[in-house]
Amino acid sequence: MKGSVREVVDCDVLVVGGGGAAAFAAISAREKKAHVVMADKGQLGKSGCTPNAHGGMAVGHLHPEDSWKVHFEDTLYSGGFLNDQRLVEILCKESLRFIPKLETFGAIFDRDQNGKYRLRTFGGHSKPRSVFSGDATGHELMTSLKREVVRRDIPIFNEMMLLCILVDEGRVTGAVGLDKSNSNLILFKTPTIVLATGGGVGCWPAAAERQMGDGYSMAIRAGAELVDMEFVQYHPTHAWWPYGVRGSVSESVRSEGGQLTNSLGERFMKKYSPKRMELSTRDFISICEYREITEGRGSKHQGIYLSVTHLLPEVVENRLRTVFNKYLVYGHDIRKQPMEIRFRPHYSNGGIFVDERMESRVSGLFAAGEAAGGVHGGNRLGSNSLIDLVVFGEIAGNEAALKALRQGHVGRINWDEVEAENERIERLIHGNPKNGIRSMPIRRSHTEMMDLYMGVSRNELGMKKMMEEVERLKGDLLPRLHVADQSRRYNYELIDTLEIFTRADIEELAIRGALMRKESRATHYREDYPKMDNQQWLKNIVFYMENGELKHRFKAVNKSMLDPEMIPDFFGSDFPWHEDETYIG
Numbered sequence: 001m002k003g004s005v006r007e008v009v010d011c012d013v014l015v016v017g018g019g020g021a022a023a024f025a026a027i028s029a030r031e032k033k034a035h036v037v038m039a040d041k042g043q044l045g046k047s048g049c050t051p052n053a054h055g056g057m058a059v060g061h062l063h064p065e066d067s068w069k070v071h072f073e074d075t076l077y078s079g080g081f082l083n084d085q086r087l088v089e090i091l092c093k094e095s096l097r098f099i100p101k102l103e104t105f106g107a108i109f110d111r112d113q114n115g116k117y118r119l120r121t122f123g124g125h126s127k128p129r130s131v132f133s134g135d136a137t138g139h140e141l142m143t144s145l146k147r148e149v150v151r152r153d154i155p156i157f158n159e160m161m162l163l164c165i166l167v168d169e170g171r172v173t174g175a176v177g178l179d180k181s182n183s184n185l186i187l188f189k190t191p192t193i194v195l196a197t198g199g200g201v202g203c204w205p206a207a208a209e210r211q212m213g214d215g216y217s218m219a220i221r222a223g224a225e226l227v228d229m230e231f232v233q234y235h236p237t238h239a240w241w242p243y244g245v246r247g248s249v250s251e252s253v254r255s256e257g258g259q260l261t262n263s264l265g266e267r268f269m270k271k272y273s274p275k276r277m278e279l280s281t282r283d284f285i286s287i288c289e290y291r292e293i294t295e296g297r298g299s300k301h302q303g304i305y306l307s308v309t310h311l312l313p314e315v316v317e318n319r320l321r322t323v324f325n326k327y328l329v330y331g332h333d334i335r336k337q338p339m340e341i342r343f344r345p346h347y348s349n350g351g352i353f354v355d356e357r358m359e360s361r362v363s364g365l366f367a368a369g370e371a372a373g374g375v376h377g378g379n380r381l382g383s384n385s386l387i388d389l390v391v392f393g394e395i396a397g398n399e400a401a402l403k404a405l406r407q408g409h410v411g412r413i414n415w416d417e418v419e420a421e422n423e424r425i426e427r428l429i430h431g432n433p434k435n436g437i438r439s440m441p442i443r444r445s446h447t448e449m450m451d452l453y454m455g456v457s458r459n460e461l462g463m464k465k466m467m468e469e470v471e472r473l474k475g476d477l478l479p480r481l482h483v484a485d486q487s488r489r490y491n492y493e494l495i496d497t498l499e500i501f502t503r504a505d506i507e508e509l510a511i512r513g514a515l516m517r518k519e520s521r522a523t524h525y526r527e528d529y530p531k532m533d534n535q536q537w538l539k540n541i542v543f544y545m546e547n548g549e550l551k552h553r554f555k556a557v558n559k560s561m562l563d564p565e566m567i568p569d570f571f572g573s574d575f576p577w578h579e580d581e582t583y584i585g
């Protein structure tokens with residue numbers, strides 16, 4: 001043990017995170033007989049998005065007219081054809097295998113009187129293919145996965161925030177974590193890491209407000225590449241009013257027949273998407289809502305109405321129980337009154353660039369779940385994430401374990417980097433810089449500005465303004481950050497402050513990508529370039545770091561299985577393009 005490090009943990013595989021992807025990766029690595037350890041910034045089963053996921057899990061081809069290929073095509077159309085087709089193929093082919101596996105773990109999915117799975121159709125899916133557990137599917141999934149982690153005696157470091165990944169000659173050698181219970185550093189010595197740290201929408205005013213993109217920042221600083229970082233999904237139905245009820249309203253509400261109306265009582269999706277109506281994709285409905293609100297047809301509190309009053313009361317009470325009860329607490333009975341909702345930030349479509357084994361270009365560094373990029377392209381389909389977690393969590397866990405067992409520990413620990421992390425923590429707690437500033441005002445103002453300038457509708461002027469704020473943050477504010485609370489026990493001001501460093505990276509990546517992409521596609525809608533430009537922009541933007549400087553390259557999209565150029569309607573079309581949708585210019 002050296003200097004500032006209070007504990008050294010040796011393992012074959014370090015899984016970072018405590019959500020669905022992390023749990024599945026840990027279970028799979030353990031099945032391969034690797035010594036796997038988990039480290040979670042929160043607590044396994046309670047942190048991250050997975051336990052909050054509501055509506056369903058797209059397992060594919062249970063419906064007689066469905067097949068993995070139909071699911072594959074739906075996923076590509078939704079992603080604006082930026083998806084990595086190799087990964088989408090794996091997702092859709094493998095998905096069905098996971099229902100029995102999850103059931104042996106104790107998960108229960110809703111079935112009808114004949115014992116068949118009930119299926120929901122989520123927006124953009126052309127067939128009903130999502131299994132569900134009422135509107136608490138994520139809770140069901142996470143509870144069963146947590147049981148399996150505990151049953152297998154996998155050691156877990158809860159309340160452990162990973163700060164950086166250690167690399168020697170392009171290979172993982174370990175990672176440094178901050179033990180939140182005492183603010184001490186822990187060194188994990190490991191040849192492989194699975195980053196399952198979720199997304200970065202917490203940099204926007206999202207319901208998942210602790211998803212700060214730590215994994216993206218750690219990965220790119222360790223030498224990995226990030227892809228499609230400009231694509232941030234807004235979910236069209238977040239509870240908006242009464243104020244206290246704010247948070248996601250599951251897409252299962254629209255799947256069960258929920259209707260969107262404006263202040264004139266019109267089902268406005270009729271004019272934008274006459275066939276799919278409320279079951280169009282999230283990116284498209286969000287833009288339609290934006291259009292209705294900015295043109296003066298929004299609700300009383302600048303939202304939109306979502307109504308289930310026409311459904312049978314027992315459907316609302318039983319199948320939409322979570323949202324029904326959530327509103328009831330505020331004296332609002334959704335069986336009788338419409339909800340006031342609005343589009344809000346929800347999901348990071350981009351992420352760590354990985355191959356089919358979920359390994360990044362840093363040897364031994366794997367990623368899974370929302371932390372990984374490529375599968376969903378520019379816009380994820382509803383219910384495609386929960387299945388992504390298990391499919392790719394399993395692959396990442398297996399592959400990391402095999403690699404670790406094959407190669408063992410390699411390379412040296414860079415103690416200078418460990419010491420630099422220690423100095424950063426001590427400087428924040430004990431330093432008292434001239435003109436010192438605290439994290440909260442930055443967190444508040446940047447969150448709001450990201451919504452305003454990097455939100456559902458973007459333009460060059462706004463994005464450049466936001467970029468200036470990020471440059472000021474990086475150049476002037478970060479060195480002046482300090483923490484007023486000097487205690488070492490669960491110092492949440494310290495955690496908030498460390499997240500400002502990460503935020504600066506995530507904001508810069510998203511804005512740079514969005515400024516570069518001079519077109520509108522999937523979740524990236526530009527007022528100044530409202531059309532999709534397939535001649536110029538059927539490519540991914542990939543970021544990496546070289547000598548501490550952020551660089552990018554363009555990558556041609558993988559068209560190995562379905563070439564959008566062969567679909568005339570797609571190639572010559574305006575944004576947004578979905579079968580029956582009309583153009584918004």
Ligand SMILES: Cc1cc2nc3c(=O)[nH]c(=O)nc-3n(C[C@H](O)[C@H](O)[C@H](O)COP(=O)(O)OP(=O)(O)OC[C@H]3O[C@@H](n4cnc5c(N)ncnc54)[C@H](O)[C@@H]3O)c2cc1C
Nearest residue numbers: 018019021041048049050055056162198369370383385386
């Ligand atoms: C309200 C809501 C409803 C949703 N409903 C659905 C749905 O019905 N169907 C669907 O498919 N998808 C749904 N989603 C999306 C889906 O839930 C998420 O994309 C998915 O759960 C992400 O899983 P994950 O394992 O990748 O990350 P998460 O479950 O978000 O877990 C990330 C983990 O990483 C940990 N972590 C982060 N940083 C660090 C660090 N520095 N050190 C250590 N640990 C760290 C966190 O503590 C957390 O445990 C929903 C999302 C939300 C917010």
